[in-house]
Amino acid sequence: MEYTVKGLSKLAGIISRTLRYYDEIGLLKPTRINSSGYRIYGQKEIDLLQQILFYRELGVSLSKIKEIIHDPSFDIxxxxxxxxxxxxxxxxxxxxxxxxxxxxxxxxxxxxxxxxxxxxxxxxxxxxxxxxxxxxxxxxxxxxxxxxxxxxxxxxGMTQEQYNEWTNLASQITETLKEAFATGDPGSELAQKAADLHKQWLSFTWPSYSKEAHAGLAQMYVDDERFTKYYDKEQLV
Amino acid sequence: MEYTVKGLSKLAGIISRTLRYYDEIGLLKPTRINSSGYRIYGQKEIDLLQQILFYRELGVSLSKIKEIIHDPSFDIxxxxxxxxxxxxxxxxxxxxxxxxxxxxxxxxxxxxxxxxxxxxxxxxxxxxxxxxxxxxxxxxxxxxxxxxxxxxxxxxGMTQEQYNEWTNLASQITETLKEAFATGDPGSELAQKAADLHKQWLSFTWPSYSKEAHAGLAQMYVDDERFTKYYDKEQLV
DNA sequence: TATACACCTTTACGTTACGTAAATGTCAAT
DNA sequence: ATTGACATTTACGTAACGTAAAGGTGTATA
The missing domain is CATH 1.20.58 (Methane Monooxygenase Hydroxylase; Chain G, domain 1)
Structure with a gap:
């Protein structure tokens, strides 16, 4: 499939000036130029553009991208x-x-x-x-x-040991919370245990602990339905 | 606590030129200028800078940020x-x-x-x-x-219904995978079921399905220990 | 056949958010 | 008194386009 500037720009979600600029700096040259001087892009250029956008997404400068994709040892x-x-x-x-x-x-x-x-x-x-x-x-x-x-x-500001302990606590909390959700009783012993673990977990990174702050955070989590999702289901990559 | 340009820049992880620029465009003025002409920043400016960096992080332009934080109805x-x-x-x-x-x-x-x-x-x-x-x-x-x-x-490219079904499958997979991991037998029926569900899940977004592609993806997941973590433990916010 | 209209071209100056350099003043410690 | 790390202003440079000007191209329709 061949594309003109507008066509490729629509496909990739960028504006045509960008393609002209990339041509100008030698980052992405069209396959050929037709009799009227229009830029025509082919399959190879489409795949290259995808690569370029990936790198751009990562905050790599265009000149670095140019080096990278023009490197003969470059392995897609x-x-x-x-x-x-x-x-x-x-x-x-x-x-x-x-x-x-x-x-x-x-x-x-x-x-x-x-x-x-x-x-x-x-x-x-x-x-x-x-x-x-x-x-x-x-x-x-x-x-x-x-x-x-x-x-x-x-x-x-943590030693490796502290860090391990911290992540360990995190998984304990999720386990406990799951059980607590299953019983459905927020006043239950399990929920109590979860809150306690959560408190411990927070202590690792918070400057100091207070009931009010903990309650405030809990309320925010409840308010944000996107957060409850995290404790409710797990996330997929 | 009061800071000079260098002090605040070190604190916030930005360079001093940035602070001078923010002063220049009226985005963040120092509390006062001392007798030698040095910029001195106070508590209020530190909190404002934190706000500014949050907005900058979100890709908001400095002029927009200026509007926002100088708006009298602005609520931190x-x-x-x-x-x-x-x-x-x-x-x-x-x-x-x-x-x-x-x-x-x-x-x-x-x-x-x-x-x-x-x-x-x-x-x-x-x-x-x-x-x-x-x-x-x-x-x-x-x-x-x-x-x-x-x-x-x-x-x-999905209807709401399709989307629901898709996310539904995702949670089924995680459940199944967890059980499979618990039994520890990759050849077990559960693991088979998980793979099957995963295939279905992929079919929703992949243009077409192939055993090789699926195996390739699986291998990549196994290779990347960060991925296995996702199926092993769940993630916390 | 003419005209409309959406596309294409190049040239060129403008913009944002700093980077960098030059030239110079300040301050605490040796 | 000198060193060295800080501070100041002025001013030009840069990246990755945005935008406007001035014009050519291609196809559908009056």
Whole structure:
């Protein structure tokens, strides 16, 4: 199938100027130019465009993308696997931002003081990841694996052991909550246990614990039906 | 606590030029300027900066952010709740991109042909969401709720009924997989059932089904220990 | 056959959110 | 008194397009 600028732009959900620009900078040249000077794109270009958009999505600059896809050793299949890893990483970041938000919201409701440092925790982690994405292995090669990992761990402010304990608690909570939902009685012992575990879990990342803040967070979770879904069913990839 | 440009920039993980720029465009002015002309930021500015970074994270332009946070009716608490919703939305988009990627990878392994349209499905959905984020209610007010919803549904190419069935299958699969994991026998009847359900589930979104593609995807899932986690434990928000 | 209209072209200047450099002043410690 | 890490302003550069101008192309319809 062959496409003109407008056709391909509609297909890919971008505007035609973008395609002309990509031609201009030599990122994506059309298969051929017809007798009237129109750009005509073929199958190969469509697949290349898909690759380009994947990388763009990941925040890679167009010039980097150009290097990557014009590299003769470029292997689409392993590149796709890399994409996938990067996207999963990104979702992890998002989760962190969300949990940071939860902390902020709860702290405002419950009168807990968040330190200035904590207010920006989520963003900072995001920066780290963004850097990794943009400069790839370069940083690690320059400063060494160990230094980078240590610095990342430091920002989260947990030892590996603490982190393990924390994630462990999380799975206990879900199990307990499921049982509690099954019995359907919020006043039951199980629900009580779940709340207690949740409290412990929160203590790991919250600056200090308060009943009000916990209640505030719980109410928000109940209000947001999207959240209940998480405890109700599990999520698929 | 008071901060100078460098101090605040380190705290928030941005560079000092950014703070000077925000001062320049009137987005974030320092509390005061000391006798040597240094910018000094106070508590209020720190909280405002956190808000600004949240909005920036969501892709809102600085001029829009300026409007929003200087609006006298601006309410931080409800803004935070909105932030949370937007981030959850965003994670949903990411999931879509990932599933699109899975399809691409599997189709290459299994020799399934993806139509040109399908190759860009994930990006398109992302564009829609991005528009919503940037122009907010404006589009809906202009064209009406219904038009927007219909167009979104159309892009996904499913009726509401199909969509329900699809998500339903997903939860059946997880249940079955859990049981299968519990028995620990991959050749068991349960595992067989899970694979079958998974096949059905894939059929909803894949252009056509092939054993090879399915096996390819399964292998990839097994290879990626992050994926096994999803079926092993459930995820917390 | 003419006209309308939606497409295509190139040239070129504008925009956003900073990056970067230059030239210079400030402050705490040795 | 000097060093070195901080601060300041001015000002030009950059990425990835947006947008407008001025015009050619292709096909359906009066």
């Amino acid at each position: 299949d392993s590149a796709l696997i890399e994409h996938r890893k990067a996207l999963i990483e990104r979702r992890k970041q998002l989760d962190l931002l969300i949990s940071n938000l939860d902390k902020t919201i709860a702290s405002r409701k419950g009168g807990i003081k968040m330190s200035d440092k904590e207010k920006f925790q989520g963003f900072k982690q995001k920066m780290i990841e963004e850097n990794e994405r943009k400069y790839g292995k370069e940083i690690r090669e320059k400063y060494g694996e160990d230094a980078v990992n240590k610095s990342n761990a430091k920002i989260l | 608490d409800s803004a935070l709740i909105e932030h949370r919703k937007a981030l959850i939305e965003r994670r949903k988009q990411l999931d879509l991109l990932i599933s699109n990627l899975d399809k691409t990878i599997a189709s290459r392994k299994g020799g399934i042909k993806m139509s040109d349209k399908e190759k860009f499905q994930g990006f398109k959905q992302k564009m829609i969401e991005e528009n919503e984020r940037k122009y907010g209610k404006e589009i809906r007010e202009k064209y009406g709720e219904d038009a927007v919803n219909k167009s979104n549904a159309k892009i996904l």
